[in-house]
Amino acid sequence: MSTTRALAAIASLAVIAATPAAAQDWPTRPVTMVVPYAPGGPADIVGRMVVPRMSEILGQQVIVENIGGAGGINGAARVARASPDGYQFLMGPAGLMSQNESLYKQLPYDSVKDFTAIGMIATAPPVLIARKDLPANNLQEFIAYAKAHQATLKFGSAGAGSGPHVTCLLLNSAIGVTATHIPYRGSLQAEQDLVAGRFDYMCDFISTALPQIRGNTVKPIATLTRERAPVLPDLATAAEQGLKGFDTPGWYALVAPARTPPAVIARLNQALGAALEDAQARERLAQLGNTVVPKAERSPDYLNAFIRSEITKWAAPIKASGTSLD
Numbered sequence: 001m002s003t004t005r006a007l008a009a010i011a012s013l014a015v016i017a018a019t020p021a022a023a024q025d026w027p028t029r030p031v032t033m034v035v036p037y038a039p040g041g042p043a044d045i046v047g048r049m050v051v052p053r054m055s056e057i058l059g060q061q062v063i064v065e066n067i068g069g070a071g072g073i074n075g076a077a078r079v080a081r082a083s084p085d086g087y088q089f090l091m092g093p094a095g096l097m098s099q100n101e102s103l104y105k106q107l108p109y110d111s112v113k114d115f116t117a118i119g120m121i122a123t124a125p126p127v128l129i130a131r132k133d134l135p136a137n138n139l140q141e142f143i144a145y146a147k148a149h150q151a152t153l154k155f156g157s158a159g160a161g162s163g164p165h166v167t168c169l170l171l172n173s174a175i176g177v178t179a180t181h182i183p184y185r186g187s188l189q190a191e192q193d194l195v196a197g198r199f200d201y202m203c204d205f206i207s208t209a210l211p212q213i214r215g216n217t218v219k220p221i222a223t224l225t226r227e228r229a230p231v232l233p234d235l236a237t238a239a240e241q242g243l244k245g246f247d248t249p250g251w252y253a254l255v256a257p258a259r260t261p262p263a264v265i266a267r268l269n270q271a272l273g274a275a276l277e278d279a280q281a282r283e284r285l286a287q288l289g290n291t292v293v294p295k296a297e298r299s300p301d302y303l304n305a306f307i308r309s310e311i312t313k314w315a316a317p318i319k320a321s322g323t324s325l326d
Contacts, residue, residue, distance in 0.1 A: 026086055026264050030061045033254070035091045036075025038068040038186030041158055042205035046121060046252045047091040049284055053275035058267065068185045071161030072096040073108065080114035084257040086264035089118060092255045095163030098310035102318040103161055104325050111311060117303035118254035118268045121276065122290040125225040126167045126250055127209050127235065129218045130201040131194055139222045139241035142201070146177040153179035154199035156190040160325060164190070166318070167203035167224060167248045171238075173321035174246055194218055205250050206231065206289030225249045231289040252290075253303055265300055273298055 033051060035044045048064055055062045067075035072095070079090040097111045109115075128142070136142040146153055155172075157165035160183045172179055182199050184190040187208045194202055195217045206229055212218045213232065222238045223229050226247045238246040254272060256265060275281055276292050285292055296302070 026261075026267060027058055027060045029087070030063050031058060031086065032063050032065050032088045033091055034075045034079050034088060035064055035066050036068065036072035036096060037066065037158055037162070038189065039066050040188030040208070041186040042124065042163075042207045042250075043072075043091050043093050043252060044186070045207050045288065046124075046285065046290060049281045050121060050272060050275035053278045053281060054268075054271040057271035057274045068159070071100075071157075071159035071165060071183070073100070073104075073161060077108040079255075079257060080109035082257045084259040084261075086256060086260050086268065089254055089256040089260075089268065090115070092253050093163050094249075094251045094310065095161065095166050097253065097255070097307050099163070099166045099314045099318060100161050101311045102315040103166060103323065106326070111307055114258050115255040116258050116260050116265060117300040117307065118256055118265055119272045119298045119300060120293045120303050120306070121252040121254065121272070122285055122292050124205045124207060124250045124252065124290045125223050125229045126164065126203045126205050126248055127213075127223050127229070127232070128171065128201060128203055128221040128238070129194065129209050129213065130221055131197045131199070132217060132219055133197060134200060134219055136221065137219070138236075139238055139243060142221050143175045143177075146175065146179070146200075149200075150178055153177065154182055155179050156182045156184060156194055156199045156202045158187040158190060158204075159183045159185065162187075163250050164202055164204050166314075167250075168201075169321055169323045170248060170317055171203055171224065171246070173317075173323070174243060191218075203248075210289055229289050231287070251293075253307075255303075255307075269298070269300055 033047055035047050037043050051062045076096055079088055082088040101111055136145045155168050187204050190202055191208055191212055213220045220235050222241055223235050224238055282292055
């Protein structure tokens with residue numbers, strides 16, 4: 001072997017040997033959690049609940065950066081293109097990480113190839129809520145009203161392709177109605193206009209819908225998961241109200257750019273796990289209707305497999321609904 005080749009080989013070995021040590025030293029500066037929606041929405045609320053404890057465990061501040069637009073796609077695309085060093089990671093809800101793969105003809109990211117899993121946080125039921133003066137008090141009355149007013153019927157969401165948007169698209173398909181979609185920059189903005197009566201209904205996640213329901217500023221119609229939400233025990237599910245088999249559970253997870261070093265992923269997962277064991281964070285998540293996932297479902301391997309299974313799960317109903325976005 002020539003001297004040049006020998007030196008190159010030694011240099012390569014030095015880089016390989018140094019990589020674990022560098023990962024062990026990580027992080028040496030603040031870390032950014034990208035929430036791909038406007039402040040105040042469900043993903044933002046959940047993300048901010050785990051940040052304080054994660055910052056303590058990592059020894060560096062975890063900064064929340066809201067990058068809204070395109071139903072979360074802008075923020076997801078940014079993290080997908082980020083350097084795989086662990087200093088940027090994504091709050092990735094169900095719609096963004098699984099449903100969009102079937103909903104959009106083209107995406108600027110691939111949920112499987114462009115990300116590596118950190119861990120699951122919680123599951124969350126979406127609920128069908130309507131403007132306060134909508135003349136319907138249960139799902140069957142809502143369906144009758146929707147079918148009779150399709151020409152003027154409007155629903156809002158946190159943006160095209162967001163979880164609330166996709167959930168309502170699937171609901172509309174299941175009950176056989178069409179309605180005009182009014183996209184917003186986030187759930188909080190949409191909720192405000194629903195309270196003002198500027199559109200008819202939305203399928204929002206419970207963490208932002210619950211305060212409006214309890215404040216009696218919107219009308220709850222149905223829980224859109226298989227089981228009732230513990231914080232809304234009197235709100236019957238869509239299946240209980242005659243829409244058999246309708247179940248659109250939401251979830252929240254953290255993902256990092258693909259090729260992020262395993263040791264860095266392990267540190268992030270450890271910090272997330274500590275946050276999910278924090279009594280104050282768990283209580284607050286539960287108060288807003290979220291269910292923290294059990295320890296067995298918090299590993300990166302579990303989430304990687306889960307995202308793949310969710311993409312497959314949603315492909316058929318989204319295709320059956322006939323909905324696609326450019």
